[in-house]
Amino acid sequence: MEKLVGLLCIIFGLFLVIFPVFSSAVLSMVIGFTLVCFGMSAMCMSFVFTENRSYAFSSFAIGLISLIFGICFMFFLNALPFLVSLQFYIIGFLMIVYGLLGVIYLDDKKYAILSAISILLGILTVALAVIAASQPVLTAVIIGVFVIVDGVFVLVMGKSEELIQKNE
Numbered sequence: 349m350e351k352l353v354g355l356l357c358i359i360f361g362l363f364l365v366i367f368p369v370f371s372s373a374v375l376s377m378v379i380g381f382t383l384v385c386f387g388m389s390a391m392c393m394s395f396v397f398t399e400n401r402s403y404a405f406s407s408f409a410i411g412l413i414s415l416i417f418g419i420c421f422m423f424f425l426n427a428l429p430f431l432v433s434l435q436f437y438i439i440g441f442l443m444i445v446y447g448l449l450g451v452i453y454l455d456d457k458k459y460a461i462l463s464a465i466s467i468l469l470g471i472l473t474v475a476l477a478v479i480a481a482s483q484p485v486l487t488a489v490i491i492g493v494f495v496i497v498d499g500v501f502v503l504v505m506g507k508s509e510e511l512i513q514k515n516e
Contacts (some may be wrong), residue, residue, distance in 0.1 A: 364492025
């Protein structure tokens with residue numbers, strides 16, 4: 349099973365690297381379709397469980413948000429760079445805020461220096477978010493390379509695991 353997973357990862361990674369625009373568009377359509385289906389399902393569930401109003405409202409809200417994002421990913425946005433950059437933005441801003449809090453409130457000079465480093469790393473992470481959002485092709489290629497490396501790792505570890513089991 350590990351060999352199959354490793355080969356599929358390598359094939360998928362090569363697909364991302366060789367055809368970054370097409371593969372990114374296909375992934376965006378798949379993610380969008382999945383979100384549309386989930387959104388419709390969640391909205392329908394809100395009408396089924398009407399006795400619990402808070403659950404019904406939450407389910408409807410989550411379904412509506414999922415439906416909107418799904419339609420956006422299918423027709424307007426490229427999901428891959430959007431999600432990667434969103435993740436970088438969130439992490440970067442959290443690092444900046446955490447670093448600022450450390451610089452302001454921590455008295456120890458060593459911790460203040462570490463907090464300043466956290467601020468710098470947060471700024472670099474936000475810069476990566478801008479790059480990921482503006483370069484969808486680069487994002488697809490980088491993800492493809494990581495998937496290929498992961499596939500090779502799974503193939504190698506699968507063989508190593510077989511050798512370990514034979515020697516026991």
